[in-house]
Amino acid sequence: MAKIRLTKNELKKQKEALKRFTRYLPTLELKKTQLVAEIRLISQQVDKIIDEINRFEKEIFHWVDVFGEDIDISVWFSVEELVTNSGNIAGIDIEIFENVIFKDEEYDLFETPLWVDKGIEACKEKIRQQLKIKTLEKQMAVLQEELRITVQRINLFDKVKIPEAR
Numbered sequence: 001m002a003k004i005r006l007t008k009n010e011l012k013k014q015k016e017a018l019k020r021f022t023r024y025l026p027t028l029e030l031k032k033t034q035l036v037a038e039i040r041l042i043s044q045q046v047d048k049i050i051d052e053i054n055r056f057e058k059e060i061f062h063w064v065d066v067f068g069e070d071i072d073i074s075v076w077f078s079v080e081e082l083v084t085n086s087g088n089i090a091g092i093d094i095e096i097f098e099n100v101i102f103k104d105e106e107y108d109l110f111e112t113p114l115w116v117d118k119g120i121e122a123c124k125e126k127i128r129q130q131l132k133i134k135t136l137e138k139q140m141a142v143l144q145e146e147l148r149i150t151v152q153r154i155n156l157f158d159k160v161k162i163p164e165a166r
Contacts, residue, residue: 021162028154034090035147042140046133053129060122063115076105077120082131089139092146097135100128 080103087096102124107116 018162018166021157025157028150031090032147032150032154035143035150038089039140039143039147042136046136049129049133053126056125076107077124078103079127084135089143092142094139094142095135097132100131
């Protein structure tokens with residue numbers, strides 16, 4: 001702790017600092033509340049998507065035996081672009097998942113089995129859901145880091161700066 005001079009100017013400076021700290025502290029606490037709520041919301045979204053993936057996998061499990069055929073469907077499509085948008089939560093810029101654009105390759109409908117169309121769509125849907133989860137996890141990581149910094153600032157003001165200025 002720095003030694004405080006006992007002058008009128010120093011007293012005025014400390015009073016202004018105390019006023020500034022006490023005015024800024026509620027803003028930080030509000031930001032903390034918003035971040036915690038958003039992290040909880042994103043976590044619920046991730047859980048919901050994981051449940052959808054599990055339900056989807058159970059649906060396609062009935063015809064999974066056809067994947068035993070020696071056909072590689074990954075050559076008929078590829079991820080061309082991940083479309084994201086930027087958003088703002090409590091003053092933090094984050095990436096928001098929009099869509100995935102796939103590049104489809106032409107294949108002979110007479111040479112390929114009937115299940116290939118359904119298999120390609122199933123693979124695309126699973127990739128879409130996994131990329132959505134990755135984007136949400138990135139959002140959560142950014143928000144958790146910002147929450148950590150905000151909590152540190154709250155503790156700094158509440159436990160150090162305000163008592164020091166008093």
